[in-house]
Amino acid sequence: EAGAVGAVIYNSVEGDLNGTLGDPDAGVIPTGGISKAAGEQLATQDGAEVTLELRAFEEERTTYNVIAETKTGRKDNVVMAGAHLDSVTEGPGINDNGTGSAALLETAVQLGGSPKVNNAVRFAWWGAEEFGLVGSTHYVNSLSFEQQLDIALYLNFDMIGSPNAGYFVYDGDDSDGVGAGAGPYGSAQIEQRFIDFLENRAGVPTEGTDFTGRSDYGEFIAVGIPAGGLFTGAEGVKTEEQAAKWGGEAGISYDPCYHAACDTLGNVDRVALDRNGDAMAWVTAQYAMSTEEING
Ligand code: PHE
Ligand code: ZN
Ligand code: ZN
Ligand code: ZN
Structure with a gap:
């Protein structure tokens, strides 16, 4: 040429x-x-x-959120759980975020359309998270103030099967006092629910991870909706201390294929995905029965 x-x-x-x-x-x-x-x-x-x-070479595309809600349960005290469905263009995005969106789908399928719950459960698969949290931000801002008040809490699942996994729970009360601040009132209780499942029921130690604004909870906490969720780590590097308690390899990142072409089906710690999928289902079901600890 x-x-x-x-x-x-x-x-x-x-x-x-x-x-x-x-x-x-x-x-x-x-x-x-x-x-x-x-x-x-x-x-x-x-x-x-x-x-x-x-x-x-840029192009314009239309992208979608996929939303599904139980027929049963209070519509004015909705438990929301979400995961982004898109990936970066560099790779297939199996850990980021096939893990979160697949576990969310399985939770929804197991729950079914008409479970015996007190609160409605609304599942969201977000579009275009990787292009600036586009889908979730659009969704929250498309709701009226009343509709926002009808959401009791939001649970986020972005990267929950990293191949060199850490077990991170969003730090709802900024208990370490460093980095980003606390989430809205109720976020600390959500954090404790996940810790309770992972540590006391699955026997896995956890650490907090800050609300840095890097995933789809961002607009929810911006409008005051309590939030929480799980994360197994991206480009951050696992320490010796973490490798000792969690296994895996110190000195390399939690996901060496983060945003890369090698984020394929082989790039998943299936034990981590299984535990975090169980935690997702358990916490979602707990709040489907009652959100009293958050909203009174
Ligand atoms: N949202 C980031 C991504 O999709 C991953 C991430 C999640 C980073 C949570 C930090 C905290 O690339
Ligand atoms: Zn990503
Ligand atoms: Zn992601
Ligand atoms: Zn905390």
């Missing part, structure tokens, strides 16, 4: 042979046989030198 002047598109990466700027993020364009790096000089047929510009 050297010598051609104009824009060329290869596998959704656009190379502009007129340009002189290189985009280091775009890396190397696959050109079906030859590879050219951003900023690389190309010789044209008439001998002139051009420099390759790479631009990420």
Whole structure:
């Protein structure tokens, strides 16, 4: 293609042979046989030198949330549980977030459409979390104030089977006093419910993880809805102390394939997913029976 002047598109990466700027993020364009790096000089047929510009090729898409609610239970005291259904473009996203969305589906299927519950349970599979929490933010903001008040609490599940898993529960009361602050009133009680299941029933030690705003609970806590949930770690590195109590490998991240092409079916700690799926189902069912400890 050297010598051609104009824009060329290869596998959704656009190379502009007129340009002189290189985009280091775009890396190397696959050109079906030859590879050219951003900023690389190309010789044209008439001998002139051009420099390759790479631009990420953007497109507009429509994306959806999938919402399902039990027919039974109070509609003005809804227990919500959610997981994002999308992945990054770099990989298939099996741990992030096939684990959370599959466990949520199994919880919904086991619960059924008309369980004997006091409170309705509403499940949400969010779209476009990876593009800025788009689906969950849109959902919360599409509700009236009254509809927001009808949600008793929100439980979030994003990455719950990391291959070098940590057992993290969202820190509802900011008990460590560092990092992001506490969640809305009630979040500490939710945290304790998850700790109770994992530590006392499954026998697994847990640690807190801050509400950093990096997942779909963000807009819920922003409007004052108590929240909690589980997380087994992303790019953070497991310490020696954590490896001693949880197993796995110290000095490497909880998920070495985080946001990468290797986040495939092999990238799941099935024991962690099983325990966290059980915790999800247990805590959801507890609150389906009663949210009295949160809302009185
Ligand atoms: N939301 C992040 C992602 O999908 C993962 C994450 C979850 C990071 C919770 C920190 C805390 O990539
Ligand atoms: Zn992600
Ligand atoms: Zn995620
Ligand atoms: Zn706490």
